[in-house]
Amino acid sequence: MMFASARRRIGRRPLLVTVAGGVVAALAAWPLHVAAAADGDLLRSGGYELVLNSGATGQPVVVRDAATGAAVLVEQQPLQLIIKSGTNPVDVNGRYTSVGLEGDQLVGTGDVRTPGGSVFRFRDSYRVAQGGGFSASRTVTVVTASAADQGFNSRFTIGAANPRPLQDYQFLAPGLWYDRNRNVPAGALASNMNDNYMYFREMRMPLPFVMMHDPAGGLDVSLAHQNPRAASPVDEGSGAWLVNGAITHAALGAQRVPSTKLAIVYPGMEGEKNYVNRAAAWVRRSNPVTVGYTQSYEFRIRAARTADFGAAVRDAWRYHWAMQNPQIAKVPVDRVYRSSVDVLASYTSTWGGAPGLPFSVNLPDGTVKEVSYQMGFVGQQIPAAYLMLRDGYLNNRPDNVTKGRQILDFWANNSSAPSGLPRTWYDVNPPGWRGFYPTYLRIATDGMEGILKACRLMRSRGTPVAPWENYARRFGDWLVTHQNADGSYYRSYNLAGTGPDNQAKYNTHNAVPFLLELSAYTGDARYRTAALRAGEFAWQNVHLPAAYVGGTPDNNNVTDKEASALALRAFLSLYDHTRDARWLQAAQRAGDFAETWAYAWNYPVASSRAAYTKYGVRGQSLIATGHSAMDTWHSSSLYDYYRLYRATNDPHYLAYARLLANEAKLTTQYPGNPLGYARDGLLEEAIGLADLRYGGVSLWLPWNSVAHAESLALLRDTYGNMDIDVLAGSPIPGPTTPEPTATTPAPAGRTITNRHSNLCLDDFNGISTPGAEVRQWTCNGLAFQSWDITPVSDGYYQIRNRHSGLCLDNKDWGTASGAPVQQWTCNGQTVQQWGLTPIGDAYSTLTNRHSGLCLDNYNWGTAAGAEVRQWSCNDLATQHWRVA
Template identity: 40%
Template sequence: MKYVFPLFITAALLTGGLTAEDIGISSGNARLLLHQDPADQSYSLAFEAAGKIMRTYEPEKPLSLEVNGERIDGSYTKVSQENGTLICQGIVTSKHGTQFLFTDRFLAEKPDSFELRRNVAIQNDSLEDHFFNSLFGIEVTAKSSLEDSEYFVPGVWYRTNFKTRMAGALAKNPNDHYFLFREDRLPLPLAMLRNVSDGGTVSMIHAASEPTTFTGDRGEERVVDERMQFGSIGVRQLDGTSLAFMFPGSEGEQNHVAWRSTDRWALRSHPVKKGIQHHYKLVISFSKTATYPDAVETTWKHAFDIYQPKIRPVDVKAAFRGLVETLDHYAVSRGYDAPGFPFSVNLPSGTARAYNYQMGFIGRQLPNAYVLIHQGIAGKQNDLRIKGEEIVDFWAANSLTGDGLPRTWYDPAKGNDAKGSWRKSDNPRGGTAMRVATTGMEGMLSAYSLDKRNGTDKPAWLAACRKFGDWLVANQNDDGSYYLAYSHQLIDGRHPPTETSKFTTTNPVRFLITLHQTTGDQRYQDAALRAGEFALTNIHHTYNYVGSVIDNPNVIDRESGQEAIYAFLALHDLTQEKRWLEAAVQAARYAETWMYAYEIPVEIDSGVTDFPKDRSIVGQTLIATGQSAADLGFAFSSFDYYRLYLFTGDPHFLTIARLLVHNTKQALNWDGSLYPDQPKGLQLEAFSVTVPRRKGVMECLSWNYTAHLDPLVRFQDAFGSMDIEAIEKLPLAKRQEFNRSVMKPR
């Protein structure tokens, strides 16, 4: 629905020096203003919000082009109105005589928002004009520096970009003048700027984007082709700070077109010729937000509602069965000196590439073993249960060092007399990372509680969990934090940190709380609360979600948002304090901004792709800044988003939960159609959404199974069904009752 507001004409003196006859549109508290120059009868464009005038990319010149790499600007010469829409036209002529006819249609999109529908047609094209781009922008703050504002470009630019070490990131250098990002690498094509001093917030969304391209769209040299129909969006910093959009989408001053960021532009242009399709729709919105998280939420939800991502239903129960059967298929208990699952499986052949075992993170040996036990009990399949229990037995008996720090990665040996070995590191800095240890040991603790509830006591499993819990209590920093990783070597009776970042302090919280509830030991609860207080101050309040992608440490990433959700939700379950729920909600709002919520098609002339051509990428997520890879890892959080929906009543969280249950399985062989005659749990580990589109890692890793299985098991245990659509048919009061009872020994 479009909101139609009356046009106005005023002769009053307006803030910012606009005088004489001004034409415009009102939308809520914002106005779009066209001012006519009496000298030549041309029109300039500006916006007014909260008494502040914001002019276009080139003040007084709303029409901006680059032709053969040179900037030329122009004004509107004709303005008319039709049913609440301002229709503005102008011609910009190149020095060689080519005429570029701009037709811009402005209307009120919703209160405090305007829609621009732009079309550029070429007339009298000159053979000396070879390529062009059009631009639109708003100078939000005049005579300003980058530090005066906060920024949001999903998956690329957050509040702490300039404060965080991020090799390869696109928005890392505050001395750059241009921060334009190809929209096909963004989960939604938008950029937002919030003034720190007054909370004034302006966003620009490329609406109705269909970002097509072709296989020649590669490398950093200029590419000229009309098949490129994507834009670039971001920020320009000169004397003032502007939101900017370029079409087609050149990327710079840093680019990832050559995979890793480089200090140069990757230029993309359209040819100068008649009949070319050069049009786009932008939505520009104005508001005043109390905080940066409020600005992110408002902007993201606005774009999300514009695109309304479609849910792609799968048979969840069939997918679950296929995943369990795949675990069963690849699990080994003989032939190696330790049981487990292969670290990776080749695609499309389905052959195991490597049998090495990592307890958590991307290896997920223990969480997967827990699922086998769970399904062995639920389905009365004792062979599954035995396989899972053998894996947990191995880790409980062998992984912990003398004082309780787990060794997390094991290379099994083949043959009866051979002996495997433990790796010295699970991360680039060496030693044991908390992310690996806690995700693994949570699996062991869940397996212990499950077996205990079903009549089998495994005291060695609980002893191992307690030993690690005791290590966490003894090695917690005075401020409540934990370091990212610790050495396996003892120095002066302690394991020194190999990576001193504290931003992964969220990682052990849920394990500690579950261990407290399993054992009744108050020390574990106290450690969890102290870690929570540190995380609340240093992660939540600063909006700094960093470091949980441990193979790419100390960068802003999606998984740190997910880990924060788990920690803060567990603390809320423990205490019922509102502040923990608020922190979980903020982390969830942040994490979802990494999820692709619109379609980015494969190249028009593409051949075979790794991620299937005919499947949707909606629901897949970027992993971290400093790279452009995407994966299905957001599937882990479907259960938690559903819980947040029940706690808050926000239907948006329900939509996200449904997307994560269904759409994350687009690359899963759940129906056997992707990899015929291969296990149905196989799927692509990671891939590129932008160029080269849908090329990826042709392997399936152990974590890929867990990402789907873990939340579905949690749904089953909490709500009696793993089918979110069936759960939604239960009475709301019943669902809320189940939700309040989630955090109990599993």
């Protein structure tokens, strides 16, 4: 509420935040109020008020509900110091002695004296933040210095007005702490909820903020380092307590004492767990206690309410994404694609009598280090072979066709165990299957999705390869036979495929895309049934608890990035094949979590590698909890996020897809981006940069290039272009391009006119949501009747409406005459692929690839609104369409 003694009211206009030309979020108009009140001075931002009080009584910092006046967040001691006194940390706290309004800022000041006699002067200037919340600019100046005090850190904490034990809350520290961190390795940051302090260096976080969600009432509080400038001249790999005035990184986290609170500490210290010296509880950094030395940094406080932890993660991440407004540099993705496929082809050879790619290559000189063949995951032998096969046919490169076919033949003819489970890792010296390594479901499905793509490619060319198809079916049959009663699959199985090796079930969803695609390819409903059962298990055990665990076979069964990204892929596949909206809901939740692993800010890195001196952490994403290693694997999710954008029309997913399309490619060498590597296409497999210095494996692995090329190829095959900026800007209306309306002439596109009725194929009723009807209507030249026709392969096309942005679709995967059609989110499935066969006089038939039926003027209609369905092809005028 406003008070009678209000000084002024300042209104803000709605704010529009963009990333690389695309809208990230249209932030609400946040009215800014500055007022003086009987109980202190305040700012108002949205539905919350910030009140400061001075003196020995009352709460110095209060965030309260503007409607009710009830306190939501409080802090008793806003002025906090941690003093280095010899080898001991000493906490000293204080309150504001003066508060007041200065223009549109609310300022609190006060001095804090240490036991040793040093005096520090605080000045905190609060203001209403863009998009809601409150920003604070803090300075801490050394007024008097005592020899007893060698270093200092300042700290700000805030927590709920009625705090409960830390274990009652759910937390997000991106890349580090999810919910209550139940699935993290021993020694991981925030792995013990009984620790008094959980502070993390901000460089370990893809965005520097921490959020706390109260599941009882839905209250969220977040604390962020605003405008971070992480830097340090000292050895950040040292476990010693170092003091230097040029250390400018912060720590963020939470603490249990004196009550549950969030904290920012400047400069950063890490504990009670740390990744610098794991044998010790703390690694500390401080600034010097020198008269005149001043700290200067900013933080942001935000309160919000959300329905559950998943919603809180989404809301907090997007808010801080918009606050950071990540830079995105345009990358020539065609060069990245070309370099990625070419480097795969360049390393393909024969070792130990078997064709394949080396397991690893040295950087920067490009020499082969180790040779062994892993079908998926980091080896990616089969997906790489498919990419070479596809590229060879598409771009007339016969050598790539040969290399791809040889690798695919080797796996199809040799990999299956008698049970049907593929063996996934082959050693060339001595030749044979790696006996001590189990078959991980993740690795098997990676590889077998590749073989199925190759099968589909060869069938579309009229030359199906029976051994490849049989190989895929054997695995499909094994999955049907070995599915658990609850619909799940185990994390890994023994090499023979006769029993489990690791009985964790978090990876069940990895089997879903392969099973659904195999069912569509073969027509065998058993595979679809198994996929749906696995999907139901994943809904209950992965989606609902947001338990994205065990995505990477080379880490423990822990919370990691790839688990959430693969869940996104699986739930999208279920949505594509069933049209059930709850699968899209699950895909969004998984995508929201997967985003939080990718860096959306940057800091300088000391490195001998040009890639990191030039780009810092741009484009990198953390791999898993338990360490701060990072890589560019998230590049492989580009296609999934662009599909998610198309399915939801949510512009944030497009903004995130742009980050993956561009930033994730920066540390790859390609023409125009020299990085000192021996060949274009090379990049480093995994690195550590969180200590502001380079540490890496100095290796390229095949997955690095597959992650780039596979998503780009899928974009090209589904949408006709691998550049999402082109796709989002034209022809489909993007978030910055208004859609045509019924009174707007259609942009250049194609009309599809029936020979019998002389009516045009039409987005009936102008609907733009999946499931929209397609009928015939009087030709009128409007956007509803404008269609983009994009080649897919071998005479098949995707047909996409300009108004809705949706694709002409065989509804419910029908195969009988009379099967309906609809518009649906474009997904590259065969139900959205149509063969155009010219029949003369500028007319063609449109044949659905899945059903083999022709698009038909149902019941020979001639009136506007006449139905369109599929029917057995019969060469009658009702199936003749003029595309012009």
